[in-house]
Structure formats: C-alpha cells, structure tokens
Amino acid sequence: MTPLLDVRHVEVSYDGTPAVHDVSFQMDPGEILGIVGESGSGKSTVVKAAMGLLGNSGAVTRGDIYYKGENVVDGGDDKLRKMRGPSMGMIFQNTEASLCPIRTVGDQLYESVSQHEKVSRKEVRERALGFFDKMSLADGERILDSYPFELSGGMNQRVGIMMAMILHPDLLFADEPTSALDVTVQAQVVKEMMEMRDLYGTAIVLVTHNMGVVEYMADKIAVMYRGDLVEYGKTEDIIHHPQEGYTKELLGAVLRIHRD
Amino acid sequence: MRSCASTGIEGMEKILEVKGLKKTYHRDKNSLTAVEDVSFDVGKGECLGLVGESGCGKSTIAKIITHLTVPDAGSVRLGGQETLFLKGKRERALYRDIQMVFQDPQDSFDPRCTLGDGIMEGMRSQGMKKARAKERMYRLLEMVELDAEMAFRYPHEVSGGQCQRAAIARALAPDPQLVICDEATSALDVTVQGQIIKLLKRLRAGQGLSMLLICHDLALVQDFCDRVLVMYKGRVVEEGTPDEVIRHPREAYTRKLVDSVF
Numbered sequence A: 001m002t003p004l005l006d007v008r009h010v011e012v013s014y015d016g017t018p019a020v021h022d023v024s025f026q027m028d029p030g031e032i033l034g035i036v037g038e039s040g041s042g043k044s045t046v047v048k049a050a051m052g053l054l055g056n057s058g059a060v061t062r063g064d065i066y067y068k069g070e071n072v073v074d075g076g077d078d079k080l081r082k083m084r085g086p087s088m089g090m091i092f093q094n095t096e097a098s099l100c101p102i103r104t105v106g107d108q109l110y111e112s113v114s115q116h117e118k119v120s121r122k123e124v125r126e127r128a129l130g131f132f133d134k135m136s137l138a139d140g141e142r143i144l145d146s147y148p149f150e151l152s153g154g155m156n157q158r159v160g161i162m163m164a165m166i167l168h169p170d171l172l173f174a175d176e177p178t179s180a181l182d183v184t185v186q187a188q189v190v191k192e193m194m195e196m197r198d199l200y201g202t203a204i205v206l207v208t209h210n211m212g213v214v215e216y217m218a219d220k221i222a223v224m225y226r227g228d229l230v231e232y233g234k235t236e237d238i239i240h241h242p243q244e245g246y247t248k249e250l251l252g253a254v255l256r257i258h259r260d
Numbered sequence B: 001m002r003s004c005a006s007t008g009i010e011g012m013e014k015i016l017e018v019k020g021l022k023k024t025y026h027r028d029k030n031s032l033t034a035v036e037d038v039s040f041d042v043g044k045g046e047c048l049g050l051v052g053e054s055g056c057g058k059s060t061i062a063k064i065i066t067h068l069t070v071p072d073a074g075s076v077r078l079g080g081q082e083t084l085f086l087k088g089k090r091e092r093a094l095y096r097d098i099q100m101v102f103q104d105p106q107d108s109f110d111p112r113c114t115l116g117d118g119i120m121e122g123m124r125s126q127g128m129k130k131a132r133a134k135e136r137m138y139r140l141l142e143m144v145e146l147d148a149e150m151a152f153r154y155p156h157e158v159s160g161g162q163c164q165r166a167a168i169a170r171a172l173a174p175d176p177q178l179v180i181c182d183e184a185t186s187a188l189d190v191t192v193q194g195q196i197i198k199l200l201k202r203l204r205a206g207q208g209l210s211m212l213l214i215c216h217d218l219a220l221v222q223d224f225c226d227r228v229l230v231m232y233k234g235r236v237v238e239e240g241t242p243d244e245v246i247r248h249p250r251e252a253y254t255r256k257l258v259d260s261v262f
Helices: A043-051 A077-083 A105-114 A121-134 A140-144 A153-165 A183-200 A211-217 A235-240 A245-253 B002-007 B058-065 B088-097 B115-125 B130-143 B148-152 B160-172 B190-207 B218-224 B242-247 B252-259
Strands: A005-014 A017-027 A032-036 A058-067 A088-091 A171-175 A203-207 A220-225 A228-234 B014-027 B030-043 B047-051 B073-078 B098-101 B178-182 B211-214 B227-232 B235-240
Touching: A005 A043, A017 A043, A017 A058, A017 A220, A032 A043, A032 A211, A043 A058, A043 A088, A043 A171, A043 A203, A088 A153, A105 A121, A105 A140, A105 A153, A121 A140, A121 A153, A140 A153, A153 A183, A183 A203, A183 A211, A183 B252, A203 A211, A211 A235, A220 A235, A220 A245, A228 A235, A228 A245, A245 B190, B014 B058, B030 B058, B030 B235, B047 B058, B047 B218, B058 B073, B058 B178, B058 B211, B088 B098, B098 B160, B115 B130, B115 B148, B115 B160, B130 B148, B130 B160, B160 B190, B190 B218, B211 B218, B218 B242, B227 B242, B227 B252, B235 B242, B235 B252, B242 B252
Parallel strands: A017 A228, A032 A203, A032 A220, A088 A171, A171 A203, B047 B211, B047 B227, B098 B178, B178 B211
Antiparallel strands: A005 A017, A005 A058, A220 A228, B014 B030, B014 B073, B227 B235
C-alpha cells in the first residue's frame, strides 16, 4: 500500500540556513501523528513544507515529500493549489486571525468552497449546518451569520475545523488547534476532532505542545529537537519507554494532575 | 468572621484580605459583571491558586488588587491596611509592595531598555541610589540563575525563559509583600516551564514569598499551591486544598474542569 504521506530525508532551509534536517516519516490513511517539541524545533516547518507553504524565503533543499505517491516538492503551484483544500486541509492556532474581520463566516466559507467546487450558497450553507449538527452545535445559523469577532475563541476554532473538513480532505494539518482554548473547550474540540477522524477516516498531523492531548489523540508521535527528528514511534512506546534524552526531559517536565 | 471560616487559614498571619469585591464593566448600554461578591485571603508565605476559564474574572481581580482598575464595591487589605483609596506616596508604596509577573515576558519589558535597566527602573523610581540599585540588580540576577552578562541584553536578544527569569528578578527587586503571577508559565515551552516552576519553588522556600497564582493549569496548581479558588462567571464556586478540589470536586463546574484535563 502506498502511504498517504511519505516524508523522505527532508531538509528545509530558510534563506540558505537549514532549519530542519533529514526528517523522515510515513502516514497511513486515517492515522493521527503527533509532532511535539519546543518552539523553534521545526514542527511547523515540516507541516508547511508538506503543504507547499514555505513562502519565498524557505525551500525543501534535500529529500522529497510524497502525497498519495505524488511528489509535492516538485509539484508546482497549480497542482498544489488543487490539492490544498479538497485533499489536504489545515487548521491554525488562531482561526480568528486567519479570517477576514469584515465578512461573515458563512460568506467566507462559501468563498473557500467555491474555489474548489461549483456550488450554490444555499448548498454550502446546508452542508455547513449538517456539519455543525454532527458536532452537536445547536446554533449553526447564528455562527454562519456572525463576524469572526462576534464568536468566542472555541467557536472560531470550530469554524476553522468546519472550513477545513467541509471538503472532506484525506489529510488534515492541525497546528496547535487547541492551545489557545480553555481546558474545558479544548477537551470538547479534541473529542470533536476524534469524531471527525472516525466519521471520515481523515488522517491528522497534530502539532502541539500539549503532551496530554497528543497521548489522547495520536497513534504515533514524532519528537523534534533543534530541527532533528530525534524520536519517532508508536504513542505508547514513546510515552512509556522514551529512548532519547530530550524525549525523557520533555516527558519529565510535564505536570500531571493526580486524581486519586 | 465568615471569610476566616471559609478560607480555613485561621491563625495564619494574613497578607492579603479581599472582601465582597464587585466589578461591572460598562460599554454603551451594555454592562458585564466581571466579578461578583468575591472574598478570599492569602496568608503569609502562602501560595493561593486562582483557576477558571477565560472571562471568569481572574485577571480583573489582579487588576483591582494592583490598582489598575477600581471596583464598584468591596475591600482589599494588604498587611491589614485598606488599599483601595490610597493616593500619592502611599499608592506608590503599594506599587512596590505588590509585584506582578505576566504571561509574556518579552512584552512586559521596554524593548529599548536592557534587562538590567528594566530590573533597576522600579528601584530607581522608588528613590534608591544608582550604585545600590546596580548591586542589588546583580544579586537578583544571581538569584534567578542568570549570568551577570544578561544585564546588558535587550528583551528580544534573550529566550522566553531567560526573559521570564529577568521578569521574576524585577518582581523581587523591591522585596514585595505579595507576588501575583498571571499565567506566568503558560507561554513557555514545557521544559522551560518546568525550570521556571522549579525556580519559583526555590524562591518561595528561600524568601518566604506570598503568592497569588492565576492560571488555568490544574496540574500546576496541584504541584505548586497551598490552596485554590475555582472561579466561574465572576464568582468563587469552590475553594480548598488542590488535592481536595481535584480529587473530590463538589461543584459541577469544577468536576467538568478536572475531567477536561488530558
């Protein structure tokens, strides 16, 4: 079976300076991979490289990234644009900042969907409402008619998830999707993301600082440190039997609550 | 005395006594009651945790205690003295006696000043001579485990963890009676967070600091605090030792909060 995403010995440089060296991992359909590590360790860079979003100063300088057997690195902008959205979705830490402040959520959702499909506003609206229904959010109508600043942080993140998931991508990149949220809201959003995976079989690359969330969600974990992938394996192996010094330090620094 | 019975620190000398605080924010015709009838005490050498979701009133309480906003009702006593109506010299003394450590260390320093100047600024404005302030600044850097050379760096030239250490040094500079940490570790990497917590613990033990720790991380509260207040929609809904509150939450909201931790 061809892996869904195959990252092979990738090096990414910004303005000639390598930020990520020799990173390799594979993902199967429906798999959740957690990428953990401190700020500046290259977590987000790996995600950006896979989506072709490195910008002008960054480039994959060594290795290749294959998505469903096709090379993303040499793909060219047109091919990537067709992939991003219907095939690969993305959720950011602060959805509100990635939305336009002077247009309603529903309006922007229509704009995004109509880039990839020939649909009517009504159709998009109905699909969005159906989606909110699945997330058990009662007031979908109100959310679609709201401006981003009228919604809470948790609601905006759900809008981000909905906008990414409405095209049913096979792979979802989630860069700190719950870090800005209150713990109770975070718990709900995490559960909703798991339901999405079970419902649509979406593979998820989850970039986060929160070891608790990773342990709960991920099938595999990749630990990054200063641009290197220092440890990669099944979640229970990494959590219970970390091999590398940095992984041990990271796990040792996590405070856990003692319920009994 | 209701507040003594409810806080359960009878017999302990109290640094901070907060009673019946209420604060409503008004904008146009809308109003929002951010804090409603909040009372609590912080004992000498005690660390009190304040948890609850965004918008529950945690930071408003810190703002009232530090004179950044005026409450509609209530009383705040520091070392037995009412602070809400202090003016002039006495208000300036209050700014010395209560210190804060904020979430974003880089944002809390003047970007045009070196960390050393940032740490000394408070001491200088309280009238300390330059040579003495300098000497104390170096002692403080040592206390927070920073190299003396850090005094010459600018906030953007150091890491978040180093900058937060400098912010802690700045807070300790005037020998405050109370230190308020408002999400002081939440913007830091997990491993750096661990180091800062270790430092705060050491300082607490060494200096006998009284602290109010505002945070949303129950694990940190359980690790660090003597007592915890759980706030919800402007009110204190539960209080007790962290172990009591986490193991046997009485209120529905507290239970939800505990269950939400992964």
